[in-house]
Amino acid sequence: MKNIFEKYEDNWETSMGGWFPGEKVILRGKNVLTELNDYRWVEYLLFGITGRHSPRIARLIEGMWLICTSFPDPRLWNNRIAALAGTTRATGVLGSAGALAISEATIYGLKPIQGVSDFLYRTSKKIANGSTLGDVVTSEIKKYRGIYGYGRPVVDQDERVEPLMAFARSMDAGNGHYTSLALEVDEYLSNSRYKYRINASGVVAGLLADEGITPEELYHIATLTFTAGVIPCYIDAVKKPEGAFFPLRVSRINSEGTAEPRVWGK
């Protein structure tokens, strides 16, 4: 029998951390109450995810979250969950939890955020191995019909890119290898028949890759990134009458299915 369960039964060996009731809390070997108590919250989040303590990266992350991902517009798909939860008078946390879960989307959110970081690392490696940027970009588009981090639903231009770069420059960032690569891909695409332009997630991935953040780390760092825009949408909807959030009349259903009435059992 190859069962591993007996070894793990009532036995979770970990160096990640734990709570020792009435005594101490440990994260990655550090005492939270005495060694990490001066950390800012994002520094603590970053340390938990990466094991690194870097006020600089934490500040970069905080600025990016504010500029890019906390738009309190209830029409945005994830925010809309919070607004719908508000209009149905569900709880705020349930609205936020639903919004958080659907933020792992393909056309925005977590998949592009992780995906473009992964793209930049892979592209850099391929170029180092002799490929041209044009070849890599073209084959990526051919294979996946697009590139995470480039292009955007609703509008082509991303108004967040400039403020993001301005913020990065204020932090003495924005000139690193991966950020440059991200902008070179944008330049290549803008001169090609593809109409994709870089979006904020492409810039964020470049900036944080230059700080050594991996795609997987970026994914975890970005998990809560939309929350500050989500919660106001719930608060707003709760203040308005029940059910009032973009109500849909029956005629708003466009049925493309069976038009002829059918009778069950016949």
Added chain:
Amino acid sequence: MTESNKKEQITTKIWREVAEDDNPFAAAACYCSGFDVYGDLLGKATYIEYLYLLFKLEPPAEHQKNLLEGLAIALANPGPRDHSVRAAMNAGVGGSTRASALIASVAVGAGNLGGGREVYNAVQYWEHCGNSLSAWEERINNPPTEERADVWQPMEHAPGFDPNGASCPTPVRQTLDYLVGVGRSDALTWLQQNRETLEAYADAPLAMSGVAAAVFHDLALTPDQSEMLFMLLRLPGAAVHALEQEGLGWRRYPFFGDGLKLQEVPPGESEGDL
């Protein structure tokens, strides 16, 4: 709201509504794939038949109904040791909202190990391999890989098989035998006949997720539909176990008080100030 915004619509093949005379925001009649849900289907169709109709847009034949009915019972309660049910009970013992119990259960029951994603992958295997043993052997030995990073972890075992199993558990075999008997199912019959060979390829026994995948494939459900329906069918157990533990409270529920053993942090996993 502009006039053009008013015209934005939800497009659906599943549903049609007729408005009440006194309220354009309320439906007087609702049709699911042409059937009047409240005027005709209610009282005639069973729940399982309606569930099938929602996914397939056609009523099931007798053997398809029996397959889905049997699977629904087999999946309804994985029992309180199952990861997804444990998630729901954690909500219960802490006094969390009932909704959070179901959310937690779906989240945990979504994964590659015994969850929705495993079924999604297993149905893809069925679509690729069908009833060809050599195709299954090849696929299990050389599973598809993806160059791009994904939010899903890569599979660590052959989908539909239990990497921590010893032999195929009795309930899995009982379910398979029953469904073969009622389902007139090619996939299930083939699975029953070749189970041990496939288990040898996978180096793991068949799991309930593997039986479910065969049923879904036989009902011609897509991997996406199968993933969704599998998660849906497992919720009743999560709900009742969460309610039960809510009543019993955290003191009578495992906390694994002596279970956590803190280790030294390996070099490189916790750096100082940068």
